[in-house]
Each structure stands twice: as C-alpha cells, then as structure tokens.
Amino acid sequence: MKFLDVAKVYIRSGSGGNGCIAFRREKFIEYGGPYGGDGGRGGDVWAEAVENLNTLIDYRYQQHVYAKNGQGGMGKVMTGANGADAVLKVPVGTEIYEEDGETLIADLARPGERVLLAKGGNGGFGNAHFKSATNQAPRHANPGQPAEERTIILKLKLIADAGLVGLPNAGKSTFLSRVSAARPKIADYPFTTLVPQLGVVKIDTSDFVLADLPGLIEGAHEGAGLGDRFLGHAERCGVVLHLIDGTQKEIVRAWRTIRGELEAYGHRLAEKPEILALNKIDAIDKPALARKKAALEKASGAKVFLASGVSGEGVDDVLRALARQIAKSRAAAKGHDDEQEAWTP
Numbered sequence: 001m002k003f004l005d006v007a008k009v010y011i012r013s014g015s016g017g018n019g020c021i022a023f024r025r026e027k028f029i030e031y032g033g034p035y036g037g038d039g040g041r042g043g044d045v046w047a048e049a050v051e052n053l054n055t056l057i058d059y060r061y062q063q064h065v066y067a068k069n070g071q072g073g074m075g076k077v078m079t080g081a082n083g084a085d086a087v088l089k090v091p092v093g094t095e096i097y098e099e100d101g102e103t104l105i106a107d108l109a110r111p112g113e114r115v116l117l118a119k120g121g122n123g124g125f126g127n128a129h130f131k132s133a134t135n136q137a138p139r140h141a142n143p144g145q146p147a148e149e150r151t152i153i154l155k156l157k158l159i160a161d162a163g164l165v166g167l168p169n170a171g172k173s174t175f176l177s178r179v180s181a182a183r184p185k186i187a188d189y190p191f192t193t194l195v196p197q198l199g200v201v202k203i204d205t206s207d208f209v210l211a212d213l214p215g216l217i218e219g220a221h222e223g224a225g226l227g228d229r230f231l232g233h234a235e236r237c238g239v240v241l242h243l244i245d246g247t248q249k250e251i252v253r254a255w256r257t258i259r260g261e262l263e264a265y266g267h268r269l270a271e272k273p274e275i276l277a278l279n280k281i282d283a284i285d286k287p288a289l290a291r292k293k294a295a296l297e298k299a300s301g302a303k304v305f306l307a308s309g310v311s312g313e314g315v316d317d318v319l320r321a322l323a324r325q326i327a328k329s330r331a332a333a334k335g336h337d338d339e340q341e342a343w344t345p
Contacts, residue, residue: 003195005156005233007059008099013067014042014083016121016144019129020073023137034131036073039123039144040080043067046087047115049108053091054198056156067118070144073126083120090154093236097153105152109159109236117152121145155232158196160211161326163234165262166243167254168215171279173197174309175243176212179319184212196233203316206323211237220261231265238329239273239322244296246278246306251292252299273325276300277318282308 017039024032045067065088071080090096096105096115106115124142131138164172173184173193180199197212213230220228234240240262244254255276262270276296281289289306296304305321307314 003055004057004060005055005158005196005230007056007063007154008151009059009063009065009088009154010149010151011045011065011086011088011118012149013045013086013118013120013147014069015147016040016042016123017070017072017080018143019124019126019141020075020078021127021139021141022075024076031136033136034127034138035075035077036126036128036141037076037078037080038126038129039073039142040070040082041123042070042120042144042147043083043085044116044120045118046085047094047096047106047108047117048087048089049092049094049111049113050089051092051111053089054158055091056094056154059088059154067120067147069147070120070123072144073123073141077126077128080123082123085120088117088154091156093157093159095155095157097155099151099153101153118148118150121147157236158198158211158233159209160198160233160237161208161329162201162210162239162241162322163237164210164212164241164243165231165234165258166215166279167217167245167258170215170243170245170254171309172212172215172243175279175307175315176210178309178312178315179203180210182212196230201319201322203319203323206327208323208326210241210322216258216261218257218260228261228265231262231269232267234269234272235267237272239275239325240269241275241277241318241322243277243279246280246284246289246292251278251296255296255300273329274302275305275318275321275325276302277305277307277314279307279309281306282311282313 020036022036024035067086068083070083095107122145124144127138127141173186176199179201182199184197193214201210305318
C-alpha cells in the first residue's frame with residue numbers, strides 16, 4: 001500500500017428537506033385543514049479515527065465527500081427522511097486543518113475519536129406546523145436550511161514512542177529490521193527509505209513503537225534532499241534516537257547537522273530527549289572507536305551508546321535506554337491527562 005500523509009478533501013453536508021404545503025380533502029370531512037409535513041434533516045460530515053489504517057491513500061482517489069440531503073415533507077403530515085451522515089475514516093494521529101493548512105480543527109490522537117466537520121441543514125416546517133386558531137389555513141412552508149461546505153487538509157502524524165533520525169546511510173533501516181519484525185528496504189545508497197517505517201520493539205518486559213524516518217541532510221529545512229516533511233511523524237514521539245554512522249570521519253559534524261535541522265524544523269522537536277548511538281561499530285577498530293566516542297560525548301555533553309545493527313552488538317543497551325525514557329514520557333503524559341480530567345470549573 002502506498003504511503004500518503006497529506007490529503008486535501010472537499011466536504012459538503014446535506015441540505016434540509018423543504019416543508020410541504022398540503023391540505024386534507026376527504027369525503028365526509030368538512031374542514032380538512034393544513035396537512036403538509038416537515039422536511040427531513042440533512043446528513044452531517046464526521047471524521048473518525050480508526051486503528052486499521054496507517055495512510056491517507058484513500059483520499060487521493062476520493063477527494064469529494066458528500067452527506068445525503070434530507071427528503072422533503074409530504075402530505076398527510078408525513079415528515080421527510082433524514083439524510084445519511086458521511087464519515088471520513090482516518091488513521092489514528094491524523095490532524096485536520098482548514099484550507100490554509102495552518103488553522104487546526106481537530107487532532108484525532110486516540111482510536112474512536114470523532115469530530116463534526118460540517119453540520120447538516122435542518123428541515124423546513126410544513127404548513128401544518130403553522131396552523132393556529134387565528135390562522136387555520138396557512139399557505140406557506142419553510143425551505144430547508146442549506147448545506148455547509150468547506151475544504152479541509154488532512155495531515156497524518158504517525159503514533160510512535162520513539163523516532164529514529166540520522167543522515168542517509170546511517171544504518172537506520174538495518175537497525176529497525178534488527179530490533180523489530182519490520183522489513184524496510186535496505187541498500188548501499190542514500191535515501192533508501194523514502195517514507196516512514198514503523199516497527200514494534202520488545203525488550204525485557206517493555207514494548208514500544210519505533211519509527212524510522214527518511215534520512216536528513218544539511219539544508220533539509222530548505223528542501224534539500226527529501227526535505228523535512230517527514231519530521232512531523234516524530235512530533236508525537238517521547239524520545240528521539242539519533243543514529244550516527246561510526247565509519248565516517250566527521251562524527252561531530254554529522255551530529256551537529258541533524259541537531260541543526262531539528263532546531264530549524266521547530267515544533268519543540270529539538271527539545272525532546274535524545275539517545276545518541278554510534279552505529280556500525282563492527283567495522284571500526286577499537287582505538288578509533290574510543291576516539292570517536294570521546295569526541296562525540298565532549299561535543300554533545302551526553303552519553304554515547306555503541307551499537308551495530310548488523311551484528312547486534314550493543315543494541316540491547318540502546319533499547320533499554322529508549323524503554324526507560326519512554327516510560328518516563330508515558331508517566332508524564334498520564335499525569336497530565338489525569339490533571340485535565342480532575343479539573344472542574
């Protein structure tokens with residue numbers, strides 16, 4: 001299935017049905033009176049987050065979504081049928097924006113969450129609604145209310161506990177395939193990964209979701225390479241795993257390049273906890289590895305893990321560090337949710 005994380009959709013709710021003008025004319029009923037029913041209500045347009053989707057590809061081929069119109073009222077005071085609702089089923093983690101792409105309407109971050117995007121029009125009153133002692137034969141009815149229409153932008157931000165970032169050919173896809181059942185494309189040329197890949201990681205008694213993002217290069221925030229459009233998938237992560245190719249010469253420069261792109265992207269991504277790991281240590285002799293590790297720790301001021309996605313050496317240590325940080329992030333998020341639920345006006 002092709003991965004698509006941005007879609008533009010035109011939606012329209014249903015119009016309300018018109019009220020009916022009718023009079024009762026039956027044998028042996030001398031004064032029949034008004035007999036017109038009300039119009040039915042137009043359908044609404046909803047968006048709902050579902051668990052069995054992980055892409056917005058459906059809305060590349062269905063860019064117009066319409067709810068049904070309400071049926072008009074009929075004689076014998078019969079109310080028209082209500083129009084059926086239209087439901088946009090989207091993956092969990094989808095954000096819905098106005099047409100400008102900046103005004104947020106809703107963030108569907110949990111399965112089953114729903115949001116009303118366009119309300120259907122009410123049905124018009126038939127002439128039976130207006131009868132009274134002083135107006136016993138009303139000859140007017142209301143039209144149904146018009147539909148609402150708008151254009152919305154859907155943006156998918158994958159739900160993952162940890163995001164895997166780094167320069168192209170840092171070994172991110174190999175690392176993901178080592179620690180999970182995911183099978184991303186692996187090759188010896190840059191930009192092998194063109195779309196984000198997800199994998200479920202299990203270590204000891206913990207399990208979490210790891211997202212492998214396409215490689216960044218210097219100037220990605222200005223559109224170089226694949227740009228930084230996929231960094232949005234790391235915004236929901238509790239921790240960033242920064243993987244650095246240990247076989248390259250300029251280790252510190254590689255780290256600073258990625259940090260610079262994260263800061264240029266914004267959205268507080270650079271403030272997230274970062275786990276640093278030197279990858280491909282199976283191809284480096286021990287003296288050179290010690291020098292590179294010391295230089296990177298001095299520049300970053302953080303602990304640097306050593307790992308090899310090919311041999312598996314040091315991988316468990318990295319995963320345990322990720323699991324500890326993710327547990328802290330989950331606890332903090334749960335505490336924040338509890339505070340919101342306990343608040344009362």
